[in-house]
Each structure stands twice: as C-alpha cells, then as structure tokens.
Amino acid sequence: MAARTKIVVMALCIFLGWAGWTGLEALLHCSPKAKTAGSAADGTGGQDMGAKVTKTKKEWKAALTPEQYDVMIQCGTEPPFSGKYNDFWGKGTYFCAACGAPLFDSNTKYDHGTGWPSFTSPLTGPAVDTKDDISHFTHRIEVRCATCGAHLGHVFDDGPGPDGKHYCINSAALRFAPFDAARRDAGAATPPTPQAATPASPRPAAVETAVFAAGCFWGVEYKFGQVPGVLETQVGYTGGLTKNPSYEDVCTDATGHAEAIRVTFDPTKINYEDLVRKFFSFHDPTQLNRQGPDVGTQYRSAIFYRDAVQKTAAEKVRAEMEKSGALRKRIVTDIVPAGEFYKAEEYHQQYYEKNKIKSCGF
Ligand code: MHO
Numbered sequence: 001m002a003a004r005t006k007i008v009v010m011a012l013c014i015f016l017g018w019a020g021w022t023g024l025e026a027l028l029h030c031s032p033k034a035k036t037a038g039s040a041a042d043g044t045g046g047q048d049m050g051a052k053v054t055k056t057k058k059e060w061k062a063a064l065t066p067e068q069y070d071v072m073i074q075c076g077t078e079p080p081f082s083g084k085y086n087d088f089w090g091k092g093t094y095f096c097a098a099c100g101a102p103l104f105d106s107n108t109k110y111d112h113g114t115g116w117p118s119f120t121s122p123l124t125g126p127a128v129d130t131k132d133d134i135s136h137f138t139h140r141i142e143v144r145c146a147t148c149g150a151h152l153g154h155v156f157d158d159g160p161g162p163d164g165k166h167y168c169i170n171s172a173a174l175r176f177a178p179f180d181a182a183r184r185d186a187g188a189a190t191p192p193t194p195q196a197a198t199p200a201s202p203r204p205a206a207v208e209t210a211v212f213a214a215g216c217f218w219g220v221e222y223k224f225g226q227v228p229g230v231l232e233t234q235v236g237y238t239g240g241l242t243k244n245p246s247y248e249d250v251c252t253d254a255t256g257h258a259e260a261i262r263v264t265f266d267p268t269k270i271n272y273e274d275l276v277r278k279f280f281s282f283h284d285p286t287q288l289n290r291q292g293p294d295v296g297t298q299y300r301s302a303i304f305y306r307d308a309v310q311k312t313a314a315e316k317v318r319a320e321m322e323k324s325g326a327l328r329k330r331i332v333t334d335i336v337p338a339g340e341f342y343k344a345e346e347y348h349q350q351y352y353e354k355n356k357i358k359s360c361g362f
Contacts, residue, residue: 053099053148071172072150080115083171090206092178101147120161211304213258214283215291216360218351229269236343253296276317286329304338
C-alpha cells in the first residue's frame with residue numbers, strides 16, 4: 001500500500017472509531033435520541049421507563065422552548081449558575097416543565113454550590129425514575145420524570161440529608177408554582193408529600209437576585225449591604241467571555257468582564273426599581289469605563305437584568321434619571337441581559353468587613 005493510501009486508511013479508521021463511540025455514547029446516554037420503539041420522544045409515540053405521558057419528538061419540539069427541548073429531550077445540561085431556579089428560594093412545588101407532573105418540594109431544596117438547583121429527595125410517587133448514564137466516559141445516574149420520561153438531571157451521593165442523595169436538576173426542566181397555586185393547579189386537596197423534607201429555611205417566602213456593576217466591587221458591595229431588604233451580597237465577574245476568570249485576569253481589561261455585585265433581596269422589603277435607584281446613587285453613571293481612579297472596562301457601569309420585568313424597570317429608572325437633569329452629563333450605564341456570574345476570590349468577598357479599609361469610594 002502506498003504511504004498516502006495508508007494515511008487515508010488510518011484516518012478513516014480513527015474517524016469511524018470516533019463516530020461509532022459517539023453514536024454509542026449518545027444511544028446509551030439519552031434514549032430519547034435513539035430511534036428505539038417505546039421511547040417517550042423517539043418519534044414513535046411509545047412509552048419510556050413506565051412513562052404515562054407520551055409525545056413524538058416533533059410534538060415535544062412544538063411544546064417546549066429550544067432550551068427545554070435541548071435539556072429535556074436531547075439530555076443537554078444548562079450552564080452552571082445560569083438557570084432561573086439555581087438561586088431561587090420560593091416556597092412551593094417544582095413541576096416537570098414538559099408534562100406538568102409534580103417533582104420536588106421546595107423544602108427539600110438546598111444550595112449545593114455547583115450552580116444547579118439541588119434537592120435532597122423527589123416527591124413520593126415516585127415522581128422520578130433513574131437510569132445508568134455512561135456518557136462522557138463516566139458513570140452517573142440520570143434522573144427522569146416518571147410521568148413523561150423527560151431528562152431532568154443527575155443524582156449523586158454527596159447530598160446533606162440522611163440518605164446522602166443530591167438531585168442535581170436543570171432549571172430548564174422545572175416549572176415552579178407557590179404552594180397555594182400549586183395545589184390549585186394540581187387540583188389536589190393536600191399538597192404533595194416530600195419523601196424527606198429538610199427543615200424549613202429561615203429565608204422569606206420568595207427572594208430575588210439582581211446583578212450590578214458600578215466600579216470597584218469592594219465599595220459597591222458594602223453600600224448594597226447597608227440597604228434594608230438586602231439579604232446577601234456577593235462580588236464576582238460577569239459580562240465577558242473568559243470562563244472562570246481570576247481577579248488578575250479581569251484587571252488586564254481583556255476579559256470583557258466587569259467587577260460586579262450579585263444582590264439577593266426580599267422583594268417585600270425593597271423592590272427591584274428602588275434597588276436600581278440605589279445603584280444609581282452609589283456611583284457616577286456618567287463616567288465611561290471608569291469610576292474615579294479605577295480605569296478600564298472592568299469598572300464600567302452596568303445593570304445585568306435577569307428577565308423582561310427587570311429590564312423594563314431598569315430602563316424606566318435610567319430614563320427618569322436622565323429626565324430629572326440631576327446629572328450634568330449623559331448616563332452611560334449599560335442595561336444588558338445577565339450572563340454567567342463568576343464569584344470572585346474569597347478575599348474579595350465582604351472586603352470592607354474583613355479589612356476595615358475604606359477605599360473605592362466609600
Ligand atoms: N483601586 C483599587 C481597585 C480594587 S478593585 C477590587 C485598587 O487598585 O486596589 O478593583
């Protein structure tokens with residue numbers, strides 16, 4: 001065989017080996033992807049894992065958002081810290097976003113710190129089924145909705161409860177309803193019973209989060225921490241492209257990230273609009289890509305909204321400020337969708353409380 005032919009044959013073997021493994025992996029990982037009879041989403045309308053709701057892939061595609069379809073039918077995973085329920089502590093029931101079956105009770109939800117909603121147990125029923133998943137060269141246990149077979153996430157043995165279970169679930173696979181509405185929706189006389197509820201959290205019934213950038217995050221975090229109704233603050237980096245940036249990376253002004261503050265607040269004590277007003281009062285929103293002595297895009301003024309309601313409120317307050325004439329120059333604050341928030345190094349968190357050094361404009 002000529003040397004060139006040998007190279008072509010070898011390349012072909014490598015490609016076929018890779019393609020074969022990838023196909024096998026997909027088949028083993030996510031059966032909705034496979035055209036096997038009986039799968040909930042395989043296009044045949046068959047049942048999957050004892051599922052009671054069945055739809056074809058086409059029907060699921062029409063019924064779900066692209067993100068839900070990717071996670072629930074294609075067995076995808078949303079990026080960590082990006083889902084709407086990761087940092088959400090409302091009291092109620094989490095339902096399957098595909099078929100509406102009740103899955104988890106908020107009393108079993110806890111913060112595992114990995115960036116996805118975590119629960120110690122599902123509702124009785126059982127509400128979920130589990131299945132071996134050997135994709136990505138590791139063995140994990142996949143969690144699916146017992147009613148429709150949609151992919152929800154995975155279960156691990158590193159949870160805080162008595163049986164050590166940690167149900168790590170994609171927000172995109174869930175729909176939350178507060179307890180009263182949940183009972184009404186389900187038409188049930190009694191609420192679903194959690195298998196092993198953890199003690200109720202001392203937090204208020206529902207908390208919200210907001211993300212702002214207004215220059216050096218030490219001072220801005222301190223100021224937000226003083227606002228009545230603010231429950232928790234964290235500093236971090238957001239708005240750029242670099243994954244897991246360090247402070248030093250962000251200081252180069254090349255990551256696109258801004259120094260930012262994530263505020264968790266009780267909306268019954270302070271609403272988002274008033275929090276935005278506080279944000280404007282904490283810095284000079286007319287300074288472009290700087291705040292006082294700190295210069296660079298990492299010190300820009302920005303509001304990172306989580307949803308359309310926050311966007312509208314932020315735009316309304318910015319317009320009010322412009323109109324009031326209180327500021328001599330044009331406001332340069334960006335109002336942009338929230339992306340991934342990378343928590344900053346521990347020594348930056350609550351910097352003032354730790355160091356009692358007044359700097360960065362406070
Ligand atoms: N002016 C401060 C900025 C620190 S901040 C966390 C300094 O240069 O140390 O970016």
